[in-house]
Amino acid sequence: MKKNVWLLAIGLIAVALAPSCKPKGAQSAITGDAASKVYVAPGTHDEFYNIVSGGFNGQMSVVGLPSGRVFKILPVFSVHPENGWGFSEETKPMLNTSHGFVPWDDLHHIAISMTNAEHDARWAFGNANNTPRIARVDLTSFKTVEILEIPNSAGNHSSPFITQNTEYVVAGTRFSVPVGENSDVSIDSYKENFKGYISFIGVDPKTGDMDLSFQIEAPPFNFDLARAGKNKSHGWFFFSTYNTEMAHTLLEVNASQKDKDFIMAVNWKKAEEYVKAGKGKKVKAKYAHNKMNEETHTATSTIMEEVLVLDPTELKDIVYFIPCPKSPHGTDTDPSGEYIVGSGKLAAVIPVFSFTKMLAAIENKDFEGDVNGMPVLKYESVLHGEVEKPGLGPLHTEFDGKGFAYTSMFVSSEIVKWNIETLEVVDRVPTYYSVGHLMIPGGPTGKPHGKYMVAYNKITKDRYLPTGPELTQSAQLYDISGDKMQLLLDFPTIGEPHYAEAFPAALIKDKQVKFYPLEKNNHPYALKGVADARVERKGNEIHVYMTSIRSNFRPDNIEGVNVGDVVYFHVTNLEQDWDVPHGFSIKGANTAEILIMPGETSTYKWTPDRPGVFPFYCTDFCSALHQEMQGYLRVSPKGVNTPLKYSTGEAQ
Numbered sequence: 096m097k098k099n100v101w102l103l104a105i106g107l108i109a110v111a112l113a114p115s116c117k118p119k120g121a122q123s124a125i126t127g128d129a130a131s132k133v134y135v136a137p138g139t140h141d142e143f144y145n146i147v148s149g150g151f152n153g154q155m156s157v158v159g160l161p162s163g164r165v166f167k168i169l170p171v172f173s174v175h176p177e178n179g180w181g182f183s184e185e186t187k188p189m190l191n192t193s194h195g196f197v198p199w200d201d202l203h204h205i206a207i208s209m210t211n212a213e214h215d216a217r218w219a220f221g222n223a224n225n226t227p228r229i230a231r232v233d234l235t236s237f238k239t240v241e242i243l244e245i246p247n248s249a250g251n252h253s254s255p256f257i258t259q260n261t262e263y264v265v266a267g268t269r270f271s272v273p274v275g276e277n278s279d280v281s282i283d284s285y286k287e288n289f290k291g292y293i294s295f296i297g298v299d300p301k302t303g304d305m306d307l308s309f310q311i312e313a314p315p316f317n318f319d320l321a322r323a324g325k326n327k328s329h330g331w332f333f334f335s336t337y338n339t340e341m342a343h344t345l346l347e348v349n350a351s352q353k354d355k356d357f358i359m360a361v362n363w364k365k366a367e368e369y370v371k372a373g374k375g376k377k378v379k380a381k382y383a384h385n386k387m388n389e390e391t392h393t394a395t396s397t398i399m400e401e402v403l404v405l406d407p408t409e410l411k412d413i414v415y416f417i418p419c420p421k422s423p424h425g426t427d428t429d430p431s432g433e434y435i436v437g438s439g440k441l442a443a444v445i446p447v448f449s450f451t452k453m454l455a456a457i458e459n460k461d462f463e464g465d466v467n468g469m470p471v472l473k474y475e476s477v478l479h480g481e482v483e484k485p486g487l488g489p490l491h492t493e494f495d496g497k498g499f500a501y502t503s504m505f506v507s508s509e510i511v512k513w514n515i516e517t518l519e520v521v522d523r524v525p526t527y528y529s530v531g532h533l534m535i536p537g538g539p540t541g542k543p544h545g546k547y548m549v550a551y552n553k554i555t556k557d558r559y560l561p562t563g564p565e566l567t568q569s570a571q572l573y574d575i576s577g578d579k580m581q582l583l584l585d586f587p588t589i590g591e592p593h594y595a596e597a598f599p600a601a602l603i604k605d606k607q608v609k610f611y612p613l614e615k616n617n618h619p620y621a622l623k624g625v626a627d628a629r630v631e632r633k634g635n636e637i638h639v640y641m642t643s644i645r646s647n648f649r650p651d652n653i654e655g656v657n658v659g660d661v662v663y664f665h666v667t668n669l670e671q672d673w674d675v676p677h678g679f680s681i682k683g684a685n686t687a688e689i690l691i692m693p694g695e696t697s698t699y700k701w702t703p704d705r706p707g708v709f710p711f712y713c714t715d716f717c718s719a720l721h722q723e724m725q726g727y728l729r730v731s732p733k734g735v736n737t738p739l740k741y742s743t744g745e746a747q
């Protein structure tokens with residue numbers, strides 16, 4: 096009986112919050128003072144970069160704060176016709192997996208690289224939820240440069256989380272699954288045959304290259320959001336778990352039985368020692384590792400064959416469980432690293448745990464049981480205290496660096512500010528509506544910039560002009576520099592925003608790649624000047640070595656191609672100046688355009704399906720004579736011997 100009370104309560108609240116009923120203050124006008132706080136005058140720049148996940152669009156977007164303006168959409172796990180991501184021959188390998196080409200994913204969380212628990216903003220990491228992968232975006236080029244598939248995982252929601260010197264990017268599995276040679280098992284054998292895995296991905300401190308260092312085998316729980324310890328608790332990791340009931344049907348009810356699930360605390364420094372000592376076993380697993388080479392401008396995909404797995408039921412002192420009420424969705428660690436906040440989405444309180452007490456409880460063997468031999472610590476022994484009556488449906492917590500925590504409340508649609516030491520609620524503001532994640536610039540680091548907070552909301556209802564059955568997603572910016580939070584701005588987002596991070600613009604704005612030096616372009620089809628432009632036939636392949644520069648393509652007219660040939664346009668953009676891309680596309684091609692950056696070479700593949708003359712053109716308005724930037728390709732029927740011929744700009 097009792098088990099369903101919570102579900103019922105949530106249901107009632109959801110009804111109470113149906114569209115007709117708005118949180119208090121929903122109509123309150125924004126004062127002129129608020130408007131001036133988000134005004135970034137023409138010719139001036141925003142103070143922060145905000146990298147926002149796009150959810151089911153598989154992308155990240157780059158937003159300025161405080162203006163809320165979108166600067167760019169970064170394709171990560173989804174093909175992007177705007178710049179040919181996943182369409183050009185060079186980028187296709189980036190989306191390769193052990194399941195073949197997967198041109199979409201669901202990107203929920205961002206992790207920005209850190210040094211000494213502060214953002215260094217060299218890279219932004221993002222997760223693919225559906226076909227487990229982690230991507231790395233280089234924040235000097237705003238390009239996805241690496242994607243690593245994660246084996247033994249399913250539903251890579253619990254990722255990516257980062258340690259304070261970017262030693263590791265870490266991922267937990269949402270779905271536990273059977274792994275290994277024999278994974279054709281009955282779903283009813285869940286408890287015996289299903290396993291959870293936590294993956295530690297090493298990051299090269301110089302290049303950023305990722306490498307799946309080791310995995311820790313875990314019970315078949317569902318893992319949700321996590322945080323690394325920092326400062327004081329550096330060396331530890333804290334994962335929220337739910338479905339510790341280990342249900343495999345109707346989880347809505349069956350995974351909400353217990354009053355407490357767990358935060359799984361992992362001593363990763365210890366795990367690292369075991370790895371160095373040769374513990375753990377190599378297990379066969381297929382996963383793709385894809386890298387973009389910035390000199391050949393070409394990605395490669397390598398299929399890896401094995402992974403190192405540690406078993407914490409044998410290696411006794413790496414995993415401990417902290418009881419946490421109820422079905423936690425997130426765990427966060429405060430800037431000092433002393434406090435670990437659990438956010439049980441069905442819990443009435445927010446429990447705050449003490450790292451010092453946790454270490455003492457481990458030392459004193461203050462256990463109240465075990466999970467497969469791994470100790471469960473006593474709740475009271477680890478607890479710093481509980482935030483009482485915080486609101487309904489706590490999800491995620493960020494910190495302002497001034498002693499306060501801010502927790503998003505999905506069900507009661509609000510952000511609640513509380514004192515980390517005294518656990519007193521000191522302020523609350525409504526969000527419009529149903530906030531998921533929230534973000535403070537530098538919020539997950541040891542040094543937050545406690546000036547702004549952004550709420551990323553799941554439901555928009557009446558905040559913008561309606562746009563058919565699906566309304567735009569929304570973010571809301573609050574001023575948190577004073578005692579009371581103040582709403583400043585609503586702004587729509589691209590895709591569905593989940594987690595986001597923000598950092599000072601000064602960290603990267605003067606480090607941007609402006610163009611790629613032509614002399615370093617090692618693409619096998621790169622051209623160094625217009626004199627090299629040509630067309631070559633190799634069997635039924637036609638290779639067009641093409642240049643683009645304001646405002647022409649060379650060659651521009653091509654003849655001697657037959658139906659049945661495959662045409663590759665290898666286009667080198669000869670420009671050596673900032674912000675002068677050229678595009679390329681040809682009539683009837685079953686693909687998207689490509690957009691070639693200055694100094695880069697990119698390849699467009701086309702299989703003509705009929706005879707005729709086909710125009711191609713530059714798709715980016717690059718100059719006053721952009722409309723003149725064009726050419727023709729003649730296709731003859733199969734077997735007709737039209738001589739191969741091309742023009743490179745001779746006078747007519």
Ligand code: RUQ
Nearest residue numbers: 203531532593594
């Ligand atoms: S989740 S709303 Cu996909 Cu990050 Cu918590």
Ligand code: CUA
Nearest residue numbers: 713715717721
């Ligand atoms: Cu090049 Cu338009």
